[in-house]
Amino acid sequence: MTKKGGCDPKGVSIVLCGAAGQGIQTVESLLALLAYHTGFFVFSTKEYMSRVRGGVNSTEIRIASSPVKAYIDRIDILVALSPESILHTYHRVSKNTMILADTEAIGKIKDDSIVDIPLQKVAKTVGSPVVANTVAVGILSAMLKIPLDTVLSFVHSFFSKKKQTVVDLNISAVTKGYTIGKKLSLPPNIIEKLSSIGNQKKLMLLNGTRAISIGALTGGCSFISSYPMSPSTGVLTTLSQLSHRFDIITEQAEDEIAAINMALGASYAGARSMVTTSGGGFALMIEGVSLAGMLEQPVVIHVAQRPGPATGLPTRTEQADLELVLYAGHGEFPRVIYTPGTVLEGIQLTHKAFNMADAYQIPVFVLTDQYFVDSYYSSEPVDITTLSNEYYVETTTKRYNRYALNKSGISPRGIPGQGTGLVAVDSDEHDETGRITEDVHMRSQMVEKRLKKLKEIKKEAVPPTFIGKKNCSTLVICWGSTIHIVNEAVECLDDDTVGILHCSQVYPLHPDVKKYLSKISLGICVENNATGQFQRLLFRETGIMVEHKILQYNGLPFSVETIYSQLHQLLRGG
């Protein structure tokens, strides 16, 4: 049952469940956007199968009057669109869940608690079965008590680019749905939740993909080459679509090897370049990562994790490629790994990634996962106009040496065509001019040159986020996408002795991480993987072994309730 030991997350949780191709996505974007335009805080996340038709997928939309940003198990309203939907969500349904189902579509199920919503029938009377989803949106918005005129004007603008007949069809569908929804009486616990929802000012609604894409543009990205692979493709798609409005070259390469090598060429020529990929695709890029290390060529690498090994679960989530990214590339060279947990961090850290890559002439990683890139988060708007860029490319002179040795290890970077010098970069070990060498003394100097940059890089590490009372004795430690889930679970615990430490930069670590770890009596690592990769990284970097870990590796994100109950069990023995 869903109510695990007293954790009852706020707001309303609506889950849409059906087959691929049934248009859950349309309902999700319509309803989430409508709620957002009405002024609610909205969070939505999807879990879907790697197929285009059939199967069973679900989307959760949380709506509340204060921020909600995490996946929960509890379902308040289930909209079942296919026969498999009921079984698929069974473990999340409680006696308080209101189940709406088009009994025509799911077949007669003997259960009095199921409320029949004749989506197909209504859609047909309106004129086309394709608007069944819009009927559902009408029903749900009436139940959420969104005024009809708000709904109508939203639907109007949502379909405004379509033909007038399409607009009219959807307007009738949503109106018919609204009439049905108004007549539906809600269980008292849901009414109570709904009544707590109020109107807010204009919010920001972003998914992780869009945050990374906007962050990249903010960081001056003007070149992306990649090869499609879920769940990383969204960044390439988003930037391609924005290429009508921003000066950026977006290229679908023939494979990931070409992608990273193209990006390195673009970087050599003076562009700020990136790639976006996922586990298997990243594996193919690894020789290129090492090349970036050797050439000292800036590049930003976005890796959106999905469960492996091999093809794994293409559309699902995991945090099991931390060590892959940490160790990727033969030889020794510095790197930075950011793991944003909030969409704001997604923007800021991707922006920072481009500036760090340029400043230190290194590969910089933005490591996310399917849950982060595909989830929509609403929040107060942020001002990004203060995010500025530092440009480091210098105009060369006749005597220019690409790998000039100096104290910092950072040689001035020139680009071909800008200045009178020649810019030679070489994947072979090279001397200061960039020419191949096997001189043992030069070799040592070059290794040291590359590695000593790490000292300065460390000084720019992003500090961890600490949430809690200053002298808490227990720390729940997490990285990347799990922050909001952990945060809500710990809030539920309502225990002053428990704090949270979230790392949005996992390598190199900020020195504060060690300080926090050495103060506590109990540490718990929360990770979406099977072996505790961050726990090992913390030990490697700080010498402190965090004793407990909460792990999940079934392809799904943690839920607030799961983390809550596992923490509860660990701390209070059940």
Add this chain to the structure above:
Amino acid sequence: MTKSLFDRGKIDIAWCPGCGNYAILEAVKSVLADLAIPQKHIVFVSGIGQAAKLPQYLKVHYFNGLHGRALPPATGIKSVNPKLTVIAESGDGDMYGEGGNHFIHCIRRNPDITNIVHNNMVYGLTKGQASPTSSLGFHTPIQVNGVILEPFNPLAIAVALDASFVARTFTGDPTHMQKILKLAIQHKGYALVDILQPCVSFNKINTLHWFKEHTYYVDSSYNPRNRSSAFSKALEMDHFPLGVIFQNNRPTFEEQLLVYKKNKNSLITRQHDIKKLQELLLEN
């Protein structure tokens, strides 16, 4: 411009005495001088192998990348700064073997770059294994019973893919080599120049003499603009035709990029408008 402008003076060159690579290096210098392209606008991109060391022996900008991966960075460089003259060069193993996928797709993409392949029909740097272009029966320490894989035909593949310029030349005829290289660099679009090059150390079959016996020049009546006849020509492997085999005027990759539709300047001088990005944040 004089050839000596590209000379690096007294340097240690890693090629064997008598290797065909020297002739290619000299031909490249002459052509660059003839074409009078400002030095600051010439970028060489190479992979790894004996051939791929050539840029190290020239006074030019270069990106000496990974084995098999010269074409992707070359494409990246050209698309970011179309003003540059970009020449991607490497050996047959590098371009046709390790980099085969890039070879295919670079032809389709058609950036305005020149692709020089030193085709010695062997892996030189790794000491004599078979390359994709090695002849059937060619013995090596690995192919102990001789090569049994059908030799790769780069020209036929290029013509099949409608490459915008396809040519073959031979280190034994420096004048011809210069003529072809010049045409290739001047050609707008992807230009393949396969250079038959003897490897004196590891290929005792395809020697200078052998190449002389097994090549001929396409005659002046040959029309390289006809794809079907070019394909037949490219299929000839008993006696390799030398000259421009195929040519067309396909639009280039970079000229079709959105970023250059309204603004012809290199991409590097531009910056995104942060105010527009702020608006983007609130768009939904």
